[in-house]
Amino acid sequence: MKIQHPVYYGDYLQLPKILNAQATESAKYGSAAHDETLFIIIHQTYELWFKQILHELDSVREIMQKPFVPSTDLSVINARIERVTTIQQILIDQIQVMETMTTLDFMEFRDFLVPASGFQSLQFRLVEATLGIKAHHRMEVEKQFFTSRLNSDDRKKLEETENKISIFELLEAWLERMPFSHFEDFDFWGEYSEAVDKMLKQDRDIISKNPGLDEKMKSMELKNLDLTQETFNTLLDSNRYEEWKGQGKVRLSQKAMLSAVFIYLYRDYPALQMPFRILNSLVEVDEKFTTWRYRHAIMVQRILGTKIGTGGSSGHEYLKSTTERNRAFIDFFNLATFLIPKNMTPKLPDVLKDQLDIVYDSLRS
Amino acid sequence: MKIQHPVYYGDYLQLPKILNAQATESAKYGSAAHDETLFIIIHQTYELWFKQILHELDSVREIMQKPFVPSTDLSVINARIERVTTIQQILIDQIQVMETMTTLDFMEFRDFLVPASGFQSLQFRLVEATLGIKAHHRMEVEKQFFTSRLNSDDRKKLEETENKISIFELLEAWLERMPFSHFEDFDFWGEYSEAVDKMLKQDRDIISKNPGLDEKMKSMELKNLDLTQETFNTLLDSNRYEEWKGQGKVRLSQKAMLSAVFIYLYRDYPALQMPFRILNSLVEVDEKFTTWRYRHAIMVQRILGTKIGTGGSSGHEYLKSTTERNRAFIDFFNLATFLIPKNMTPKLPDVLKDQLDIVYDSLRS
Amino acid sequence: MKIQHPVYYGDYLQLPKILNAQATESAKYGSAAHDETLFIIIHQTYELWFKQILHELDSVREIMQKPFVPSTDLSVINARIERVTTIQQILIDQIQVMETMTTLDFMEFRDFLVPASGFQSLQFRLVEATLGIKAHHRMEVEKQFFTSRLNSDDRKKLEETENKISIFELLEAWLERMPFSHFEDFDFWGEYSEAVDKMLKQDRDIISKNPGLDEKMKSMELKNLDLTQETFNTLLDSNRYEEWKGQGKVRLSQKAMLSAVFIYLYRDYPALQMPFRILNSLVEVDEKFTTWRYRHAIMVQRILGTKIGTGGSSGHEYLKSTTERNRAFIDFFNLATFLIPKNMTPKLPDVLKDQLDIVYDSLRS
């Protein structure tokens, strides 16, 4: 290797471009508002981070598109998703910087910005689409917004990304390829089902004999148990599961879901540690965006009050309504539903255990 | 002063008591669960912090009960409320510690705890009541819970605190005593009203001429503006304001609300800086509890899934429903609604300005 | 006002410029390193934030250059400094994003960057200089670095800023203009001096009679008290204070220091609340940069180990050595040294109290 040219910090980072990209609208109207610079810069940092998040997610997608994902790639995948969550924490924390801008400060320039809106961030939409949010998952109001307010270039780029395979789809396929939904000589799901019955019977006992509950609460609790029973039954019955899926109650296929349950239950085996971490990191990505949307909605309400914007966004209510939406990995978030206590979990046959394990002993000999 | 006895760290903090108060239920049943200790200790730290928050709020209440609150006490009040918000941030951050406990870990001991529930924390309810949440503000489900699940001692203590005057009530009275809702020789609210009209007319223009909005959106936006106009009209009309209050849309009296609006508009005057900070700190207290409830609800769902608890709390849904409830100071949070741009704010007469100002010049002579 | 043109989000933020400014060196050498993009983007966000910090500090400097700073400007000054500290917290938190890059990841492209170095960030140096770090305050190694490694343009810009008046200098002048270092008919500093004597006598008693201390520790403690006494004496003696200043033990003039002590002691008066907050916010600015330098040094050591860089920066040791340097407002940080208990603080004459107070009563009549 030969270094061909010395690198200078400011040139390397292209600072002349970066640091001369803050032209305030208020100045153009002759009344420069001090805080508009903050408004621009904070959004620019958001967009830089979105670019980084896309860089990570695109690389994850690329790795997962291999027909066979090597085990040594799994920790790379996980590290990159975890990096995304670390960046998301910064996105959330940055809201505190925005909150240093008061209503009065904002009023000095907001009228100059119409009809621009943060909803027009293409990159944020690309992130959602790459994770797994397709056009048909979106709320009506979002779809309309894209049609009326994104320019055609941006709309086209969004559609292109929506048409690519998403990380959700790749993950589902990867889980389906795993051998955990059915074993040759071992009726795992039968044993699991028995364990569930035992657990629910025990719960039923506890409720019935609970001296702290009156009759009305007992009957309510027992009804709830029936619902829980139903949920487990549905997991294990492919027809009813399909129905569920049709109703939008789950997104994952049954096969993938069963693999995920298996991974959650036996996560301590070396073979499953990294798959477990990956599922968890993706849940974390969803959760962090949820928190970000929530904090963002609160911030907007605090700055704007219940007043209506001039640019067409009676934003606060919309913002709140999307807080919990657009979660590609909600099924993993809800997976606790299907777990059973460790001491009831089916014992694995030795041959399977050996496959999941690293026998450090053999390393030693 | 004479120091009568040397103090030893462990004795001073009564550590033998504190550190021997962790008896796990699981151990009593012969199967000690490692994570139950965490469960106990985290809740004990929460209760210690609640005690500290009550200590601060009680002292604030005491100061505000003085018939005349000296100006030098205002920064004491504010410092103590800000301390509460600093503690609340710890309460929120601690949820991350709880999240290190997985569903499987929790399943090892949860059945032993029935029907105990975090909703039984008396101190948390005392905090809410001290801030200003009375029995009649609560959701039906909470009231029922208190009747059926709090023991009589705790219920009595809660009622006692509910019967005391709250910080909300003291604050309202303090704002009402301020001279800003009506001035002798200066029609402030008339000028404010004119400024509002001017501002709204301008907004109307911007919307009408906005080339980025189609006809449908324009008409929607103009309708929104009519609503905003209504809101301002209501603020300034005592009859309609009373109606609003009757409908639960605001909690503050009109007189107090006008003082608050005045303080927000002229916060930069030395006389109003600390009152402004106090209102803001109280909004922050509300917001932090909202965030805490939200994060807590998410954490519970992640650990329990959509499964129903055995102790009578199908907690997750209830938790979510209370996230935004029980906010004593929501009116201040929404105050941005009534602000107008700085360059439209009525000019104050000199005599009033002098009263609000500290003339550092005079200090100098 | 007439809106002349609709604004589009991506154009407003100049995203084509911002998002096309990440050209990795590794790609130029034919072996694109995944993590170099992160390295570029994180530094670009740092530079954007530095621009924002400079925007705030420059405006503070401008306000403070007025011959008479109006009291209503003080809260503007303070809000902008507090915003700087909020941004600094993001700078600190972002280190966690950098830490997701491992040594092995970094090794894939570090050689391509020589001899670029974060020390070449001009804007960071401008921030330091604007706060009050002049060339003569810097360590030898820094000065050399600027000569040998900054290009002439950057060096010139740094010198220009160093030649402007700094916030430290403006603050010192503002404190000196305050009337607290000498009062006409009230020997404040005499009474303060008596209070100090009383306090130290009391401390001496406590030590002497402390049954928990053996003779050796007692004598050590009493010696320490003598030193404390010296410190107070020096504060009040202009000749000895000058000596101190000559030795670099303090940066503030005696007059400014006395004003600052007075403000700290009587901070609860409305007239002094905002000045107190400003001094505190500036200490916070110093502290946050200290924390940032510290965390940064740790991160570098973790990624590079004790290995030496190829680009000329055996950075880790240097980084550590500067952690606590370059603090313009260290004197305020150390101000606790000169405080005395509230119950010993001299009572102010009524006329002075009235000047410092807002008589809310008069507002009411």
Added chain:
Amino acid sequence: MKIQHPVYYGDYLQLPKILNAQATESAKYGSAAHDETLFIIIHQTYELWFKQILHELDSVREIMQKPFVPSTDLSVINARIERVTTIQQILIDQIQVMETMTTLDFMEFRDFLVPASGFQSLQFRLVEATLGIKAHHRMEVEKQFFTSRLNSDDRKKLEETENKISIFELLEAWLERMPFSHFEDFDFWGEYSEAVDKMLKQDRDIISKNPGLDEKMKSMELKNLDLTQETFNTLLDSNRYEEWKGQGKVRLSQKAMLSAVFIYLYRDYPALQMPFRILNSLVEVDEKFTTWRYRHAIMVQRILGTKIGTGGSSGHEYLKSTTERNRAFIDFFNLATFLIPKNMTPKLPDVLKDQLDIVYDSLRS
């Protein structure tokens, strides 16, 4: 299972004990200081968290004492250490609560506390000892302090813990048992050594041809490279390594160190992912305590100034001096020193790769 008794929240947490353990000294002297309650409560929460940390570390020690640590236990070990770091973040964040107490507030009660000191926290010392800090690792001033200021009970408990095997020792033994320091048919360390030579030669080239470095800097850099070479040589030469160890430059045995380097280099293999995580989590434990000590020292200086305490602790200087001390796992922190770029890392023979890998393929068949 039968639930024998209903559990009540307040009884379960033993709140009557916990919430009645705050007796302020100032009240005993007839002048209750508002902030002393905070002082007590924050220290009590610290002690509760220390108890939890000990609970986790003791369980880790117990698992690691098994003659053979099963692979499924590794993720348990890691989860518990990661929980410790999550708790430590709370310990650090809590300093912000303490910082809401001003110097003047603290002066109201500090004299009543002599000679109590936070250094007397037995549990904190037990944590250090459990991690691996033995009496002979401590600074002289600490040892003296334990002799003169801990009561005999506490001193005895500390000695008992110091005499037990520490997590550091167990970890070292575990690393030594691993087969990575020597392979039968594969000269790994020879190949590693060649890679190092190649890397250093390349660095030497880059420096020599670096147009951005003047002659003086070049010669300095080349000298640094010689030192780096020395460091690598020492790692691989058991005699020189022993010397190093004798000088206290490393704590780990050479055998354990080589295993650790191997794990860092090949961390992506399933067999090494969890070992790698464990080493990293332990470094994180060290770092978080370092950060905590640092933030604590700053906080003390801010509250006390350079003034000397009455209870025998001229604490600030001592605090600063210990910031970077007492790190049991410093060798892992410095491990980056021994890493080499991925593309130079020796290729592993297939048989070894298979042992380190999980062949997901076999799972599938």
